[in-house]
Amino acid sequence: MTSTLNRVIVRPVAGHIGADISNVDISRPLDDEAVKSITEALHRYKVIFFRGQRLDHASQIAFGRQFGELTYAHPHDDTPPENFPEIYTVDPKRYEKKYGADFGVASRRRRYSYFTGWHTDVTAAVNPPAGSILRAEVVPEIGGDTQWTNLVAAYEGLSEPVRAFVDTLRAEHRYGGGYEISRSSSYAKVVEDNLLVAIHPVVRVHPVTGEKGLFVNPGFTSHIVDVSARESRAILDLLYAELTRPEYTVRLRWEAGTVAFWDNRATAHLAPADIEHLDLRRTLHRVTITGERPVGPDGRESELVSGQEFGANHKVVVDD
Template sequence: MNAAVIEHAARVEVKPLSAHIGAEISGVDLTRPLPKDEVKAIRDALLKWRVVFFREQFLSHEQHVAFSAQFGELTVGHPVFGHVDGHPEIYSISKFRKATRFEGQSVLRPWTGWHTDVTAAVNPPYASILRGVTIPPYGGDTQWTNLVAAYQKLSAPLRAFVDGLRGVHRFAPPQGAAGTDAFAKAVDQHTLVSEHPLVRVHPETGERALYVSPSFLKHIAGLAPRESQALLELLWEHVTRPEFTVRFKWEPGSIAFWDNRTTAHLAPTDIFDLDFDRQLYRTTLVGDIPVGPDGQSSVAIEGSPVGAAAAVALN
């Protein structure tokens, strides 16, 4: 290794933020192409800490896309809700976005709102990269949880049981909402349904993660409805235990980069009670098809894989 590479590697600092998940990375400039050793250092930190954060990285849309492309192939901004005009790889996340706001929920649970991105697709994105632009002076924090740690903390008998189960993930209009508003119409036109293993084997590390996205996983295949509900509620409560999580306070120029194969996250709802604007932008990277401990892959029930072809079609 030459002196220049050693110097680059020495500048990258990874500061863990909690016992199981989250680290802040400094010593890099994301507005420019990264040396190979810095790309490797960031990727290594991502695999270990599941989500990594950067501060004071004031990227343009073009720089955001260029940074993301150093870690994989980009998807369209969102397979259902499209993208920012002129930037097919970027999805706008604002305070007034309707895509993930479900009005009139009768029951809120501890896991309500927690999700892993686009798990209704047969090949969910492997990673997401979210950039903060307009940030309220307080409120609006995002949380992530470590699904590998959650799996490892299950009892051995329960791990053995869930290893052999599969779940159906669906992205479809809320019951009774089809055709009533722009959100429902968009979802109705791009329904995604896939069957994934309940435990996913990470393709790079071989670790097992509970693949139980609360917002998209609707039932466990082969179980009676009450059995499925009881087990899913137990698992959803388990994966959102505070000790598996990290909470991130955004600032302008902050970036969060997370492994979608080993995490779920929770977007803030307190922002709707504040008078401040909030604007972030996200890119996602094309993922592989999940595989369970038994070697069986996920299968698509409805909808197409998420990838670059979708970006071309929407552009």
């Protein structure tokens, strides 16, 4: 995709996913043509990157609202920044301060098999966010990269008989679905008091592009429904191995002022795990765009098991 003067410039950065967006200041209101160009790039490349932007909480929220209604910060975050309930701050030091030093230790211990942090945002909700926008404020000079994978490419990489099979499946998603949360932790209590559980199609039809993509992830998918536990594990292992293939991914080296905007309907991403042993600060801020209930190839919508739809009016229950 090329551009002329004063038009958004889109430059693909990897074979299956990712593009750099330039010639645009997203801290200011965008005209209709810029919004259209960015939206088209998002749907085509699944994750897009803006460099050298100067955003604060207010301008990040304003940018996100040009692409849809924003959700509350996070289903389990009762302390978003004052006056900015849409902002979810990603900072391990913040989590450890809130939930105790063992929060980070527990997180590291639960990493096994394919779960090293790969997830799609808030798929425990019956209507996971349509998109996520993450802004870097403080990043380390080394490490801390994030990766994304293209779930449409992963689906298309399966053989035709396997695609036909997984088209028929549904899976449960819940917090702690792909790993074990310590029942004694204060975080576990917050999760339990604000339980979100949904049944989603294993293959999701994108509501805009019509593309089919895998819609399971190691972070939140607990099991395939209506099959045995052994069969579920085998199916998920097959799909996780496919969606984590390096050729479907792109990796971002963060700098302060970098913004990543991804299609949460068609991607999973990998949180960094290479700086936990170092005393380094990494602070990013995210907003998410309210999504709809996923629909499978058979036309069936996702089913709510526990909780409520996730949107702007979400309230976090805190029981001291």
